[in-house]
Amino acid sequence: MVIRVKNLVKRYGNLVALDHLSLDVKEGEIFGLLGPNGSGKTTAINCILSLLKFDKGDIEVFNKPMTPESYDTKRDIGIVMQNVAVYKELTVYENIDYFCGLYVPDKVKRKQLVDEAIQFVGLEDYVKFQPKKLSGGLLRRLNIACGIAHKPKLIILDEPTVAVDPQSRNKILEGILELNRQGATIVYTSHYMEEVEQICSRILIIDKGKAIASGTKEELKNMITIGEKITLQTYGLTPEQISAAGNLPNVLSAEYNGSNLVIKSTKGKNNLESVLDFAKQEGIQFGTIYSELPTLNDVFLEITGKELRD
């Protein structure tokens, strides 16, 4: 096990930031920690890294208890913090070289690692730039390069895509997949469910410091009753028609807002077909119709009763 956290409790005064949180990260996986802002993701990461004191719980990294003095363990960890942490006076190259040098004393080896990291995040054209001359996305990439240049076995990324343009965001997500292919275990925190769905092999959803669900994205979606969501764009439905739609086989709910009829149903093969039949039978004219599989947002919504997005 790469990370094992058991019953972690962390309080800030009266606020319980982590409430008996447990999690396991296995070697080679991309582990997603998904939760809204303020749910305790950063707090959990800081506890795992032994930066924060906590009230209760056990933390092991690479099967050893984690302490501030676990230098051998730390050597194998790369961390990309939520806040950009670079020296404003040093150039892109110097920043990466400085942080890499805290892990790799050998100069020749380090030069190669730094060059690779620069290439990896695509900052070749900016090596002599100071951070203030970089755009938000490039700055994030520099922040990532500083965290991973020493080729760690475990990489923890805390919301690396916040306030990043779509181009940089894709580059970052692809990069994470590439690091994983090269053998690194990844812990990825985010409040964007699309990203987590896109890259993570296993996901833990947390809210208010508590774990509320975990598993692969398929497993998570199986946990909830909604299997399919069909949206029909149409005008002027009568209340009778709406309640008739709600009574179709497999349908859990039918909601109408004046222009869209949203029908949620359990899993099944013929849901779309039966809705189409129903429309024909009732003589309902519609513009578009589409079917969606549930998202992690639906999972979150069903378990907590609120939306994941802020």
Added chain:
Amino acid sequence: MFVHIFRYRLKCLFKDKVTIFWTMIFPLVLATFFQLALANIGNNERFSPIEVAVVNDENYNNNQIFKTVLNEVSTGEERIFNLQTVTLENAARLLQDGEIAGYMVAETPVRLVVSKSGLRQNIIKIFLDRFMQTSSAAMAVRAQDFDSIGKEVLEEVSISKAEPNIHLNYFYSLIAMACFYGSLFGLREVMEIQADNSSIAARINIAPTHKLKAFIYSMCASFFIHIVELLILLIYLILVLKVDFGARIGYVLLTTIIGSIAGVSFGAIVSALIKKKEGLKIAILITFSMVCSFLAGMMMHSIKYSVSENVPILSYLNPVNLLTDALYSLHFFDSLSRYWLNMALLTMFILVFWFGTYFIVRRRKYASI
């Protein structure tokens, strides 16, 4: 690891424009202003004659030599005294009203009556001592010699430590202030090693580097840069502004280095103690350095004396004053005992700062980030 951290730390600090401004540019500019302002004050002070009186009695009128010499140094452009010849009662009254610095009674030896001690009283004393020596050595004092006595006294007064006293003190407290502006370096060092102060520090705490070692290595870079800055300030004072620090330049250097270490360490402990925003820490440090420099006599040298007369403990607890006083005593006293007392106190301050910082910085886990 030392070389790696030290080298990059130097790069960072050299390019930190705000800190470089306060720790080097500002003292240089201030020194230049001082020099310009003091040049004028100096000229005025040097040539203002001292109000004195002599008691017009039988002894005085019989002592022709004294009478002639005294009148000689009290006339002309470069006279030392504005002399009044009065009765004993009048002399006492003038003294009491503060109209004169002192009065003389022509006994053997000539008696000087003053109501307090000070620069002007000293000059009268020097004049009288001179007169006594000369008149007892040469059996017959000739009229031509009077003039030279007057000049000598005048010369002695201007090269005597009394006159530059006022000037140098400004530069001493300037140096001391520059030392304490080094606290900005210490402040930054702590900010960048305490994970609850900055994300950079968090990153360093996560690295497999011993935290205290990393801290000490980068503190070394701060000491180094600050000492170099102070050397530049000293060189500028000596070579460009032609401030004369006397023969004990080696001690001046030592004092400056100790001062730099005290300043940087002071910044470190303040930064470690105050868990607030960087802006507030900087404000506290600059204010503290300014107030201490003020009390040590940077704006008005008389402040220094009134502090040491009225609240002596404060002058020992003010590290900036310890520094100015160390420099001052190097220049004005042959014996080094007062100098070493100041340095010992300063070293104690440094040790207190170091231990305090150590006990705060050595903690490696934080309650809140």
